[in-house]
Amino acid sequence: MPSFGNLIDRTYREYLRPVEEQEPLSQVGNTDLLDDGVTTGLTDTGTTLVYKTGLFTPEEEELIGAGSVLEIEQELVMVESINTVSKEMTIERGRLGSTAAEHANDTDIILKPKYPRLNVANAIGDQIIGLYPALYAVKKTTLTTASTNYVEMPAGTTRILQAKINNSSASNTVYEDIPLTLLTDFTPSSTEAAVQFPSTPASGKSVYVVYASKFTRPSAETDDLNSVSGLEDFHEQIVMVGAVAQLLSELDVDATTQDYITENLEQRGIPVGSGERLRNALLRYYGVLLDRARREQRSRFPQGVELYGISFT
Secondary structure, three states: OOEHHHHHHHHHHHHHOOHHHOOOEEEEOOEOOOOOOOOEOEOOOOOEEEEOOOOOOHHHHHHOOOOOEEEEOOEEEEEEEEEOOOOEEEEEOOOOOOOOOOEOOOOEEEEOOOOOHHHHHHHHHHHHHHOOOOOOEEEEEEEEOOOOOEEEOOOOEEEEEEEEEEOOOOOOOOEEEOOOEEEEOOOOOOOOEEEEOOOOOOOOOEEEEEEEEOOOOOOOOOOEOOOOOOOOHHHHHHHHHHHHHHHHOOOOOOHHHHHHHHHHHHHOOOOOOOOOOHHHHHHHHHHHHHHHHHHHHHHHOOOOOEEOOEEOO
């Protein structure tokens, strides 16, 4: 499963940033902070940004002045002054709601981004958590029965999809269905979620549970979207389309981006009529994808699933 950062990059590539319309960019250059021959990128507190020679054109450098906004990963900085000879800028960090962070050498510096990466990341995060309750994350856990008749479940559990108890013996391998009652807002549990057994089972038995959960917003770009957020492959396109529709509802869309998205949608069989707003076409495509995903989820449950490599029907 891709990372959060991978999905952000894919959203740019497929919807927001045609290759031929890349904004002017340079890269973070080497900085010798202590004048000791050891170079680094930009620290989270540094206010001098060194940029590489030969990437910004002279015309682009002329566009950079006091008040210009630059993007470095998810951080937005404001230029206070620029020296085009030494290739250095004095900058104000963490502007427009972004957070100052460390940036390694060779990290892209984008001048006046049309769609700031922070905004795209926030829109994708909104769409991920907004998938529930139309869709849900499918997760698995193993419980061990105890002397009490309830066992704690992971936080965010919303529904038990299937449960099998291991009643195997030395001579027989037996996995049997076990009906579990989900207890939510259950204060005796630290996660406020637990399952109750129909009767107190013998202690120490393994119970394999498939359960539905809310999706979790990723925080770091390195977060794996499956293990952290609960996404599966078929959720990715839904999230991207929803995020783009969300972004475009708040911004004026330039003609190049509009043409690029229109072509993208038409390749997917969603015609964008001349009288139809682009956002409406995206929402229509979102509805098609969501419907398809619901059917996919219904086809999997309550039919048999695979638990830990063991197939059940």
